[in-house]
Ligand SMILES: [Zn+2]
């Protein structure tokens with residue numbers, strides 16, 4: 001038994017050395033969750049980015065940029081069937097190798113406590129915007145049973161927030177191998193629960209990774225068609 | 239998931255009102271074996287001696303349940319509570335901060351899970367561990383089992399006899415064999431003797447490299463025997479075999495499987511620091527079984543137990559080629575880290591290196607930390623541009639070791655990562671900063687053991703450059719000298 005409380009890094013399990021000097025004063029009440037080395041491996045998305053999807057322009061060829069939109073968003077917004085449903089997406093981290101590794105452990109291995117890593121960033125984001133409903137992208141029942149928890153919901157719960165579940169997934173997740181066109185033309189991915197008050201609401205969708213944005217747009221479309229006023233999304237990485 | 243206890247049988251049941259997560263059921267009833275039940279032989283092969291999760295089994299739950307109801311399958315609690323404290327049944331973890339909890343969609347409760355063995359699939363309070371309770375698969379013996387035609391040295395032969403004896407008597411034995419003694423061959427007769435008696439054998443080693451190196455050697459020695467080679471991501475995961483070679487981690491999937499367990503490099507990381515691996519090794523052997531420990535450098539506790547007669551052991555004090563082990567020289571090199579800050583190295587170290595470069599003698603240079611090693615590299619490259627440095631997380635590690643083998647590199651700087659396993663035929667070895675805590679007695683003996691390995695070049699020079707002698711250095715030298723003396727005494731060394 002340790003006489004002194006020694007926090008272990010949630011990711012690498014090393015003992016976290018307490019901060020020295022003045023920084024320690026400011027982080028006193030902040031629970032030590034990950035070590036500085038692991039923290040340093042996360043890259044925040046910072047810089048000029050796409051108005052809708054948060055894609056960083058610095059890694060994007062000029063040809064794939066249309067004013068303040070990226071090529072993908074420009075395509076979505078040109079399509080009358082999809083235009084204007086997803087108001088914006090905010091992503092916190094760059095989907096680098098380290099993030100990929102952490103996410104695999106969290107989501108596929110099912111290491112639930114890793115949700116804590118994202119609490120601070122979620123809270124910071126919610127200082128700037130105050131949605132009426134926090135809606136995690138749901139998993140299908142089979143997938144939920146297999147994993148034991150929904151990763152997006154886990155992050156909200158661990159942040160002390162209350163998720164609302166107006167959506168259920170009626171189409172399975174096994175779509176990563178499908179083309180963009182196929183994904184867009186899936187008739188219905190989600191179903192809406194009309195018991196939950198959606199009309200006029202400002203909704204924040206939550207998902208772990210922004211890849212093509214099609215899942216989020218499917219959800220946003222359904223919610224807006226059901227009367228939502230505004231639909232934004234927050235993803236942990238892209 | 240949840241189970242209903244009905245008529246002294248567990249039944250999977252989703253209804254929350256009646257059913258409970260398995261860890262909340264006091265005792266798990268085990269139906270008696272129904273000899274007339276037509277059990278599934280594939281399930282038997284997959285589950286014999288194992289403890290797996292339902293997610294690992296490519297069989298429907300119904301089939302598993304019928305086997306349980308007929309006594310062929312056991313359900314164990316994934317997490318047991320001992321005096322209200324959770325213990326993971328698979329890895330033995332009972333440390334509070336190695337457990338997490340989550341709102342579980344399988345049982346609908348806040349479910350406790352083990353983070354220690356998470357990589358083998360998550361075990362939580364509602365997880366049953368599935369095992370086999372039916373007859374074990376028969377393995378048919380070929381006429382000839384051991385096809386190895388080599389000759390054991392005198393030292394190997396006496397150790398080999400002890401191994402056979404231990405295997406037959408289901409006892410424990412430590413084989414303390416110096417680096418380069420040829421310990422694998424020492425096992426062959428014992429393995430044969432176990433196989434003849436239709437016993438199941440497992441060789442477990444901490445590192446995947448070693449599994450990959452041992453597998454072809456054992457397949458060649460026992461060509462007619464099925465050999466399962468297990469490591470993270472290997473294809474043999476579900477293969478039932480009389481002879482299994484596995485990383486110590488893989489033992490976590492076994493339960494009372496083996497009549498003989500051979501544990502290689504018991505002194506090496508991570509076996510020494512991971513209690514869960516020691517637990518796994520204990521779980522994988524049958525209650526009545528033999529255990530052979532192999533090491534070149536037992537820790538102090540084990541050495542003491544050997545000396546005081548508390549632990550059965552045998553030594554192979556000399557190398558196969560009958561030359562003594564190189565004894566390390568101690569050279570004081572002053573405050574070398576201070577010199578290094580000024581991009582310099584102490585003169586005696588530099589002279590040692592220059593002499594090797596001039597005589598075209600390859601050498602390994604051990605550094606206590608990556609940072610110091612990388613600081614020294616640019617300066618040394620001025621002497622010879624082909625000098626390389628390697629460490630644990632180096633993505634080019636394998637290539638660099640290969641280049642060293644091909645003699646494309648005159649000098650390889652390394653952290654302790656190369657302290658064991660790798661052999662280069664004709665090298666000298668130096669440790670820079672042997673006083674560092676990272677160089678334990680065991681590490682230093684292993685490092686010294688890199689030199690003089692081949693019968694064509696049995697003499698290598700080993701030098702410990704230090705800024706103050708440590709206990710570990712002295713003990714390492716004492717251990718090496720002691721082994722050489724024993725080798726001479728037993729007539730295993732020719733001088
Ligand atoms: Zn860390």
Ligand SMILES: [Zn+2]
Nearest residue numbers: 050053070073
């Ligand atoms: Zn965009």
Ligand SMILES: [Zn+2]
Nearest residue numbers: 342345349364
């Ligand atoms: Zn559960």
Ligand SMILES: [Zn+2]
Nearest residue numbers: 326329352355
């Ligand atoms: Zn465990």
